[in-house]
Amino acid sequence: MRAAVCIALAVVAVAACACRIPEDPDGTLDRVEGGVMRVGITESDPWVELEGGVPTGGVEVRLVRRFARDLGARIEWVDGSEEELVDALKEGSLDLVIGGLTSKSRWKKDAAFTRPYVETTTVVGVPAGSSLPDDLDGVTVAAELGTEAEALVDAKTDADVRPVRDLGRAHGEPAAAHDYVLDDLGLAAGTELKEDKHVMAARLGENAFLVRLERFLLGRSEEIERMLRKEGRP
Amino acid sequence: MTDRRETEGPFRRFELPEELLPEQRKAVRLEWLTLVYMLSAVVLLALTLGQSQAMKAAWIEDLLSLLPPAAFLIASAMRTRDPSAKFPWGFHRSVSVAYVFAALALLVMGAYVFFDSAFKLVTAERPPIGVIQLFGEEIWLGWVMIGALVYSGLPAVFLGRAKLKLADELHDKVLYADAQMNKADWMTVSAAIVGILGIGVGLWWADAVAAIFISLDILHDGWKNMRASVHDLMDARPRRHDAREFHPIVDRIEDELRKLDWIEDGAVRLREEGHVFTGEVLVVPREDDHLVDRLEELAHHLLSLEWKVYDIVVVPVREIDIPSRDGRPRSSAVGEEPARSP
Incomplete structure (x- = not known):
C-alpha cells in the first residue's frame, strides 16, 4: 500500500511541477x-518539391514553414537521400x-x-457514371510507368494495364491514381489499391518537439486535404 | 496390494475431500475472473503500447500471467478424469505438465525482455512517445499508458490476495504461483510507471532501466517455478505448496510405521502427481502371520492420514533399499541378499 501511495505521489508531483511533460532529452x-530548425528534405511530389536543392x-514544405512560423524559428533546409537524412536525424544533426x-x-x-496527419489512397479511377465490372475484367486501366500503382492494378484486379508517362494525358479514361488527383482527371473513385498514412520524422526521444509538431498537425486534416488537391494537380 | 479409499465407482472421482470442494469451485471462479480481467488489461495495454520498453515489458508480463490461470483451469478439468488403458495412472500429472509450460514461458520471456532492454540501453535508443487523440482532446500518450498500467495492476493485487488464501487451503501449487505473480504485479506496474515518468521528464534511459528491473522479476519468477516444476517431474520429495519446506506427510507416515510392533523397519517414498501424492511404503515384517490383512489395514490407515495422499502401495520386503530421509544409507535390517518380494 505504501508503495502505491509513493507511486501516486510521484505521478502527481511530476504532473504538477512546473516542468513540461514530456521533455526533450536533448532540448x-x-x-x-x-x-534555427534544421529540416531534411528529399524530393517527393506533391509533398516536397525541389529545384536545385531548394x-x-x-504540402509538407508548406506545413513545416507554417510550423516554423509558430515556433518563431528560421528553417535551414538540407537536401539529401532518405537514408542520408535519416542517419543525420538519428545522430542529431537534423531536427x-x-x-x-x-x-x-x-x-x-x-x-x-508523428501520428499520421493525413491518409491518402491509391484507387482505380473510373469515369463518373460508368458501370464497370467489380474485378475490372477486360477493362484497360492507365497507370504511370514504373510506379507501385502499375503493379498493384495488375495484382489486385483483372484489368489490362496500360503504362503511360503522364497520367494527365489520359484524361477521362480509367486510371490508377491517388485519390487527390481524381477530380482533375475527371474520374470517380473505384477499386481501392492501397492506403498510405503520411507522417513526418522527428529525432527519436525528442518528445517535447514531437508532441508540439503532432499538436500542430492534428486537427488540420481538412486544410491539409485541400492543400493536397491543389499541390497534387497533374 | 494397492488400496484406494472407498468411494462410489471403481475409481476415486475427486482428488479433493468433500469439505474442500466449495473452495475449489471458488478458486475456479476466481481464475475465470482473472483470465477475463487480464485479457482486458492485455488488450488495453496493447492499444496504448507505443515504443516504451517498460510498457512492453509490463505488457508481456500481463500476457504471461494469462498462462497460470489457463493452466489451472485446464488442469482442474483434466485432473479428475478416470484412468484409462492408455493412461493407467490417470490424469493427475496434467497439473505438472501445465506447470512446466507456464514456468518455461516465464523464463523465456524474461530473458527476451532483459536482453532487448539491455541492448536498447547500450545502444542508447530513445523511446519516442507522442500524443494521442482521445474524445477530441490531444493527450500525451504517456498519461494514457500510466492509466492503462494502473488498470492492469491494481485489481490484480486484490485477486492475488484472495487466491493466495485459497491456495493455502487447497494446497495448490499452480494457484499459489499464480497468486504470487498477481500479488507482485504492483511492482511491475510501478516500475513501468516510473519508466514512463522518466521519459516524461527527459530521462530517456529510465525506461530501459525500468524494463530491466521488470525483466529480472519475470526471470526470477520463471527460474523459481521452472526449478519447482522440474523437481516435480523428477519425483522429488514432496514439498508444501509454497515450497518453503518438505511436506510433513513423509515424517508422519514413518512415525506411524514405527508405532506398529509387527514392523521391524519401514520406509516411505512419495512423489507428487499434480495435486496429490502417490508412492510406496516398504515394510520389513517381523512375522508373516496375517500379513495380507495387516498390509491392507496399514494402507487404509495411511490413506486416511491426509487427503493429499491419493494412492499408496504397501510392499513387504526383506530389506529396505531406499535412502532414508536424512540421506544416510540405511543399515540393513536383515543380513540377507536384498531381495524384494512379493
Whole structure:
C-alpha cells in the first residue's frame, strides 16, 4: 500500500511541477524556438518539391514553414537521400525530416514518426457514371510507368494495364491514381489499391518537439486535404 | 496390494475431500475472473503500447500471467478424469505438465525482455512517445499508458490476495504461483510507471532501466517455478505448496510405521502427481502371520492420514533399499541378499 501511495505521489508531483511533460532529452524544442530548425528534405511530389536543392513547394514544405512560423524559428533546409537524412536525424544533426514518408516506412525504428496527419489512397479511377465490372475484367486501366500503382492494378484486379508517362494525358479514361488527383482527371473513385498514412520524422526521444509538431498537425486534416488537391494537380 | 479409499465407482472421482470442494469451485471462479480481467488489461495495454520498453515489458508480463490461470483451469478439468488403458495412472500429472509450460514461458520471456532492454540501453535508443487523440482532446500518450498500467495492476493485487488464501487451503501449487505473480504485479506496474515518468521528464534511459528491473522479476519468477516444476517431474520429495519446506506427510507416515510392533523397519517414498501424492511404503515384517490383512489395514490407515495422499502401495520386503530421509544409507535390517518380494 505504501508503495502505491509513493507511486501516486510521484505521478502527481511530476504532473504538477512546473516542468513540461514530456521533455526533450536533448532540448530540441527549446533550441528551435526562436532559433534555427534544421529540416531534411528529399524530393517527393506533391509533398516536397525541389529545384536545385531548394524547396519550391509541396504540402509538407508548406506545413513545416507554417510550423516554423509558430515556433518563431528560421528553417535551414538540407537536401539529401532518405537514408542520408535519416542517419543525420538519428545522430542529431537534423531536427526533422520530410519527403512523403508513410507510417509503413522502413525507417520506423530510426526515427520518431508523428501520428499520421493525413491518409491518402491509391484507387482505380473510373469515369463518373460508368458501370464497370467489380474485378475490372477486360477493362484497360492507365497507370504511370514504373510506379507501385502499375503493379498493384495488375495484382489486385483483372484489368489490362496500360503504362503511360503522364497520367494527365489520359484524361477521362480509367486510371490508377491517388485519390487527390481524381477530380482533375475527371474520374470517380473505384477499386481501392492501397492506403498510405503520411507522417513526418522527428529525432527519436525528442518528445517535447514531437508532441508540439503532432499538436500542430492534428486537427488540420481538412486544410491539409485541400492543400493536397491543389499541390497534387497533374 | 494397492488400496484406494472407498468411494462410489471403481475409481476415486475427486482428488479433493468433500469439505474442500466449495473452495475449489471458488478458486475456479476466481481464475475465470482473472483470465477475463487480464485479457482486458492485455488488450488495453496493447492499444496504448507505443515504443516504451517498460510498457512492453509490463505488457508481456500481463500476457504471461494469462498462462497460470489457463493452466489451472485446464488442469482442474483434466485432473479428475478416470484412468484409462492408455493412461493407467490417470490424469493427475496434467497439473505438472501445465506447470512446466507456464514456468518455461516465464523464463523465456524474461530473458527476451532483459536482453532487448539491455541492448536498447547500450545502444542508447530513445523511446519516442507522442500524443494521442482521445474524445477530441490531444493527450500525451504517456498519461494514457500510466492509466492503462494502473488498470492492469491494481485489481490484480486484490485477486492475488484472495487466491493466495485459497491456495493455502487447497494446497495448490499452480494457484499459489499464480497468486504470487498477481500479488507482485504492483511492482511491475510501478516500475513501468516510473519508466514512463522518466521519459516524461527527459530521462530517456529510465525506461530501459525500468524494463530491466521488470525483466529480472519475470526471470526470477520463471527460474523459481521452472526449478519447482522440474523437481516435480523428477519425483522429488514432496514439498508444501509454497515450497518453503518438505511436506510433513513423509515424517508422519514413518512415525506411524514405527508405532506398529509387527514392523521391524519401514520406509516411505512419495512423489507428487499434480495435486496429490502417490508412492510406496516398504515394510520389513517381523512375522508373516496375517500379513495380507495387516498390509491392507496399514494402507487404509495411511490413506486416511491426509487427503493429499491419493494412492499408496504397501510392499513387504526383506530389506529396505531406499535412502532414508536424512540421506544416510540405511543399515540393513536383515543380513540377507536384498531381495524384494512379493
